Amino acid sequence: MNRAARIRAPRRNHDADWNAWPVDDYLAENYRSLHPCDIGVIHHHSAFYRRFEPGSVARSLEFGAGPNLYPLMLAAGASRRIDALEPSTASVRYLRDQLDRGPDDSWQAFYTLCRELDPRLPATPAEALARVRVVPGDADHLLPGSYDLASMNFVAESVTEDFAEVATLCAAFAGSVRPGGHLVAAFMERMPSYRIGTGPRWPACPVDASALRSVFAPLTEELRITRVAKDHTLPEYGDTGVLLLTARRPAPHT
Ligand SMILES: C[S@@+](CC[C@H](N)C(=O)[O-])C[C@H]1O[C@@H](n2cnc3c(N)ncnc32)[C@H](O)[C@@H]1O
Numbered sequence: 142m143n144r145a146a147r148i149r150a151p152r153r154n155h156d157a158d159w160n161a162w163p164v165d166d167y168l169a170e171n172y173r174s175l176h177p178c179d180i181g182v183i184h185h186h187s188a189f190y191r192r193f194e195p196g197s198v199a200r201s202l203e204f205g206a207g208p209n210l211y212p213l214m215l216a217a218g219a220s221r222r223i224d225a226l227e228p229s230t231a232s233v234r235y236l237r238d239q240l241d242r243g244p245d246d247s248w249q250a251f252y253t254l255c256r257e258l259d260p261r262l263p264a265t266p267a268e269a270l271a272r273v274r275v276v277p278g279d280a281d282h283l284l285p286g287s288y289d290l291a292s293m294n295f296v297a298e299s300v301t302e303d304f305a306e307v308a309t310l311c312a313a314f315a316g317s318v319r320p321g322g323h324l325v326a327a328f329m330e331r332m333p334s335y336r337i338g339t340g341p342r343w344p345a346c347p348v349d350a351s352a353l354r355s356v357f358a359p360l361t362e363e364l365r366i367t368r369v370a371k372d373h374t375l376p377e378y379g380d381t382g383v384l385l386l387t388a389r390r391p392a393p394h395t
Contacts (some may be wrong), residue, residue: 151301153306154344157343159229161341163340168208170376171375172210174247176372178371178383182211183211183215186292186385189325189387190219190259193218193219196221197219198216198219198220199289201216202223202288202318203225204293205293205294207229208236210239210244210266212294213273214248214269214270215292216292218261218262226282240275244267252269286316286317286322290325291317291323293325293326293327298332298346298347301345301346304346306346307346311360314326315357315390316390323389323390330380331347332345333345333379349384354366360390364388365387366385367384369383369385
């Protein structure tokens with residue numbers, strides 16, 4: 142075998158079987174209890190949503206929602222309708238079940254914190270989630286400029302090993318909002334490809350704040366990137382913390 146053949150090509154987004162995403166194991170490792178990094182993300186995102194009057198955002202997007210309900214709960218502080226875009230049949234099934242039957246009890250601790258920080262949220266998580274519509278599909282299904290606000294949590298950097306494809310996914314996310322629209326996001330910092338439980342390896346691309354800045358600065362204004370320290374209560378995914386981003390898509394010049 143020659144050297145070129147031994148160097149493995151980066152695994153791209155469509156090389157992974159997202160329909161086989163291990164929802165139960167992912168929830169068990171990340172979201173069955175409130176971890177310090179969730180507290181950091183919730184504080185950051187809640188401050189972002191509190192800038193908006195309740196109900197003032199007509200349509201918002203959760204890009205690659207997966208089975209994570211807390212970004213959807215937070216969005217209910219501002220949004221009248223929230224589209225949860227998700228390609229995985231396993232995660233779509235979980236989301237639909239949570240919306241139909243009511244969220245698992247384990248989400249209550251997340252909602253209690255969301256509502257402590259934003260008392261304008263409805264009394265129950267089920268009421269907050271009533272604004273959510275599950276949209277099966279991926280980045281390729283997005284109509285540019287169709288949302289007022291978009292949120293993305295642990296997606297672009299956690300679904301491909303190819304940095305060019307991370308940038309393309311971030312551009313689709315940023316382009317999903319209208320000119321002047323708002324963005325909020327969280328990224329694993331410097332995380333390589335990872336396993337959930339004992340399952341297969343999922344493709345990821347290590348990114349840091351300067352890589353995110355290089356991707357988002359040409360696409361946005363009011364770009365702000367902060368970080369939350371590494372969470373040692375989570376399994377060792379090889380990350381160095383969480384990066385948090387807010388930005389706006391430039392408004393047209395008048
Ligand atoms: C690491 S999980 C993050 C899930 C969730 N957002 C969270 O906060 O835990 C990555 C998610 O991105 C979804 N995904 C994979 N490829 C995608 C694509 N091309 N467009 C949109 N979402 C994608 C996966 O199905 C999965 O739900």
